[in-house]
Amino acid sequence: MFQVPDPEKFGVIELDNNENIIGIEEKPLKPKSNLIIPGMYFFDSNACEYAKTLKPSDRGELEITDLIQIYLSQNKLALQRLDETIIWHDTGNADALLEAAQKVKNYEMDNKIKMGSYEIASYEKGFIDKEGLLKIAQKFSKSDYGQYIKDVYLGEVN
Template sequence: MKALVLAGGSGTRLRPITHTSAKQLVPVANKPVLFYGLEAIAAAGVRELGLVVGDTHAEIEAAVGDGSAFGLQVTYLRQEAPLGLAHAVLIARDYLADDDFVMYLGDNFIVGGIDGIVERFGRDRPAAQIMLTRVGDPRQFGVAELDASGRVVGLEEKPAEPKSDLALVGVYLFTPAIHEAVAELKPSWRGELEITDAIQWLIEEGLRVESDVITGYWKDTGNVADMLEVNRLVLESLETRVDGRVDGASELIGRVVVEPGAVVERSRIVGPAVIGPGARVSGSYVGPFTSIAADCVVSGSEIEYSIVLPRASISGVSRIEASLIGHDVEVTPAPAAPRAHRLVLGDHSKVQISS
């Protein structure tokens, strides 16, 4: 079996962060979200991986390399534009050949891995096997309809009137039968080749499509709120480790990781939290569910339930929470007078200002 990991999307819901960074490399607990997926694939026993990349290919290739760090052999497949999940299968046709494969969306996060579903698929070999989870608003997802016996009888992408609350999770397993289905597709109203339409074709041709309704945790880390929630979840599993320097005037409470080269001075860190390598925290409070990345500086400030990307600087700020702060950002207090806000914001930014 091979794997096909999709890492070519533009990440519009995470702008302005994704104007300069691949969305799949935004870190969760100081590790790119893409890496969790690669580790899950390797843990399931898959070794050959096709990585579909787009405009951010150089950044992703630099981060993943040849895949040996994950126990994988990576082949890069260039997608000129994000034209749908089925389009990714189409461009990977030569690479996939006649092998079964697992397709994994690179910005998805699944607790518990995919070992079980990969094992069942290898044993039973339906034409397709999908993972489903119950969601509050299925209109935002691909939705599956099951019959009374639990068999998949229909799929629809982002329906206005969903027939169930079962959304497709971003992990699919296919036999080579999917290639004939993809070859028959026409672009949807969104201008994309939809994988839901391809699986629906399999159903209509009388081929077997199985499903697993997962009860564990799954997130599509496509927006800031979801990134922060996944960060919280990963940090919950931290084990305390102090490899950096913490002075006697500082206090570490709960599960805190201080990476090598990090310095904590005259500060209070309440876990779960991680202070990345080379970071410096002085005269500050870092609260629960916060990830401070490598080479950041937090001075005379308070921050919690946030993700801070490498080399950012936060100085003299009384309170920050529920925030995603990008690479090389500088956050400082505004002048006391006149009463005005001075902003330099990227496209599609969202800002909340007290009146």
């Protein structure tokens, strides 16, 4: 979950005093909190079956919050408060997407790193070794990303 100044644009959650979710609404006119679900969901294998039971909302859409509501009603819903070091940016329209992309580009250039690299993260966490990382880099050898992975493998970056 994430705090925002304009929760009416998002899926809003309501918590009890123990930070358990007691309610969820999609784009409410009068939000009960400023806590939103920023769009990162992990569902179990039942999600597809539950989704088949959903009906379009007044907006004519199937709402992710309706699926989440099913889990809430079964007391099978957990949430994770995002650490303050996490940067989240709404990308719900073209201008917001462009702005987020520019922020990522600027951050990568300023810090000489690639954000969101599963390969590098897997290497840093010990899930793959240097040889495995080099094999991955070779798959991407004709791209800047492949070169970046090789640089990490050779110890020239970070």
